[in-house]
Amino acid sequence: MRTINSQEAIKAIDELVFAKAGRRLNQDEKLVIEAAWEDKEYKEIAATFAYSIDRLQRDVGRKLWILLTGVLGNGEKVTKKRLRSILERRMATGSLLSSAPSQSNPVNTSAIPIIGGQPPNVQTFFGREVELIGLRDAIANCRCLVIYGAPGFGKSAMSATLIEEISTKRQPEFDCLIWKSVHYGPTLKGLLANLLDDLALPAIPEQQLPQSTQELATLLIKAISMRRCLLVLDSAEAWLRKDRNSSFNSYSEQYSEYGVFFRRIIEAKHSSCIILTSREPFRDLMKLQRSGRAIFSFKLEGLDVKAAGEILQTRGLADEHKWEQLLEPYLGNPAAIELVASRIEKFFSGSVAKFLHYQTELTSEIFRETLAEQYQPERLSVLDRQILSYLAQRADDVNDFVSFLQIIEELPVRLPSSLSISELMRSIENLNDLCLIVKSKNRETKELFLKLPPLLKKHILQEKQV
Structure with missing residues (x-):
């Protein structure tokens, strides 16, 4: 060649x-x-x-x-x-452009029929072009797609935009769409009965549904094997364990059957796909991904400065030279940026400079709700909370970053019991998955450094003063 x-x-x-x-x-x-x-x-x-x-x-x-x-x-x-x-x-x-659309094989422009629920109506969507391309490929090659990230990062909007794109522009084509918000934490049996009711396939006779949850799951898998279905379960973190001190199991006790169900969906032979959006990763499903199963977990990060700036531009805010300073504390959180932009527009005549003059007084009030959603101490282990407290107290450092090796040396001194390195690494991975810490690596030495997001750091320090 x-x-x-x-x-x-x-x-x-x-x-x-x-x-x-x-x-x-x-x-x-x-x-x-x-x-x-x-x-x-x-x-x-x-x-x-x-x-x-x-x-x-x-x-x-x-x-x-x-x-x-x-x-x-x-x-x-x-x-x-x-x-x-x-x-x-x-x-x-010769397969380089085999999947590109051609004149002889036009793309489908008809929307996916919605047979249950309704995706959110996304009015504005900034950036994320690269992420959408990756997710379009993932959804074509997996049976389960998990999109997770911090509150306000746009997981539901991303899913809805993804559905719109694959519906009207590109393959894969799905025969039907079911969108369910599961923030209320339905039992598996209740959810399966609801999904089967939405599907209502003629090949499945109308009869009394089985009493066994696993028989219901078998019936659903049969249904999604008969036509290509896209099932979206939004806000799926409701099923995950709230107290990490009591068990390493991903699911709360009353939702333990979900682990078996998702594994069956991933390992069964069908061409449908289930999308889960969650504030936290599904760790059992990540293990399946590492073993080569047809599941893809994607962490949604914050917007880059350019995309975040488009939000401010849409609002018609002034003082563009101050925009980067305004955006820095919010780590690309679209919901937080939308909120602060609306306040600047309403109370400061669109002047970013005027807002920044009063930022210290306004920050706590504006982001109290956002922080409350993201930072939930009751869902963290004792070690998770100790690490956050330790990082928050590094307030006298110039850049707030602390090396991982420094944490290994200093943190055990602050704890009443011995601490293993594996426990520490597992806890840091959890905090990173929850977007509660910021990681950075030295370009030359590759050494790992950690710090808290600015607003979370301020919030934790204020809690300690109360």
């Missing part, structure tokens, strides 16, 4: 991205692809083109690999190290 040079690779990828995502690669993305193709380090590109290594690696690179996983990966994760082998393999087999 003829050797492909970096410019030919860039051209092929650019055409693929245009065919599948409707846009062209920008110059930054082309530089990262060239570096990956020629096995260059990010620092080499940064030195040559006067770029920031952090920007290339954490912003441009991170989003590019998500994008290419969606348009090129075909179920395989695309990374800087694996790009060349994946692209060459696809080009050799």
